[in-house]
Amino acid sequence: MTAQAVQQEDLAVVIGLEVHVQLETDTKIFCGCSTDVADADPNTHTCPVCLGLPGALPVLNEAAVESAVKVGKAIDADIPEETTFHRKNYFYPDLPKGFQITQYDAPVCRDGELDVEVDGERRTVGIQRAHLEEDPGSLQHEGGSIDRADYTLVNYNRAGVPLMEIVTDPDFRGAEEVRAFLAKLEEVLEYLGVFDSQRDGSLRIDANLSVVPADEVGEDGEISDEALEDANRTEVKNISSHKGAEKALSYEATRQKNSVKRGREIEQETRHWDEGRGVTVSMRSKEEEKDYRYFREADLPPLQVSDWKQKLDIPELPDARRERFRDEYGLSEEAASKLTSTKQVADFYEDVAGEYDPDLAATWVADNLLGELNYRDMAITDVEGRLDEFMRLIELVADDEITTKNAEEVVLREMLDEGEDPETVIDREGLGKADEGAVEGAVEEAIEENPDAVEDYHAGEGGALNFLVGQVMQKTGGSADPGSVNQLLRERLDE
Ligand SMILES: Nc1ncnc2c1ncn2[C@@H]1O[C@H](COP(=O)(O)OP(=O)(O)OP(=O)(O)O)[C@@H](O)[C@H]1O
Ligand SMILES: [Mg+2]
């Protein structure tokens, strides 16, 4: 293909990702330093091992390997008999040892896959490999972005934090697919309990992008290996969010298409996503594997992991759980989706559905609780310690001790805004359902006090009954059930 001959619309975009996720462990991957570095002063969570001082020896953190094996099970990957560690050598100030301990030819996971839904269609994204490695330190560029800074500060608190690098096949054909994949990946990792999407810097993405002639793409989105080999790709680094990925990839796709249109060759290079300016800038020509001089990390013996796969259990994953919720509880697709959005929500739903009617449970958890939490920019994890209080509120509704309306509009909201338990709100606001005698008394009173409305009712005026219901509700401080008030009134008036 000569570049000049190709029009922009004749090009298809090909994307493959290298996603680095931080595994949730208490200590770093090769030393005992705490990983809780969010509010720590620079270089306070360090030791001779993660600072790479001569003579210090790494010791592998078992919890990090367990997490990696769980991820492997979740993405249906091959887990080898034996996994090994390598040194990846490069010279950069974020790397105190001058090499990163990572995995090379025997990663802990190979040949996995993850199903995603894009525009209602199910797609399978291949995962080439997923391996363990240590995070480098972080660099803080002072006085402008990386390419313009006056000087750079270095903080090794992150050095040695356990990462898993998940490398996909070049299976994405657009930025939206990437976004769907990242959302799904995070969902699965959080279900496994190995990842926290709220943690700063817990997800970092290198995105590889190339353009190929559109007629190389088959109907099912397949592209031949030759076409992929032929295409020069750029690797965009420094992407740290789903939105960032979408923006960076849209930018890079347009840049490459325009370049080809103008007859320029795409260089195989590493580019940097400048979030502030919304552009990708050239950093360096792409390293090749030989540049890294990979060799075995002699300080870490090979690790036998094959039987860990049997030993470690993983929870039911979101797709399976969604399907089961539909079958077992008769939920709509939408409700099942909402109720499996996180493991905590799904667990709470099942607790409630086990005690009460599954539909009532669905309304209360999906619509009321999640709705009110969402409105306050909160998640279920923010009220984790109070789920028994919400359960008690639902019980009060189920037992008819309080009206649905009061429970929803007063008690639940006060519970969230004031941090009170349901009984306290109900007592303070006098919301306990009025007993039958009190409601009957209020009905009598309303009829006596409003002869005109009674007359209108007998004359067939529809509004009159509603007016009387309103009077009774007022007299009972909203604690009566409007439906039964309506019925009581009609019985009395029609006598
Ligand atoms: N033609 C292509 N267009 C876009 N992406 C591609 C293409 N060919 C391969 N890729 C993607 O490039 C990525 C290669 O990642 P991998 O980690 O194996 O190598 P690397 O980027 O050379 O190494 P490093 O880890 O040092 O960055 C994969 O996500 C793969 O899907
Ligand atoms: Mg890589």
Ligand SMILES: [Mg+2]
């Ligand atoms: Mg790469």
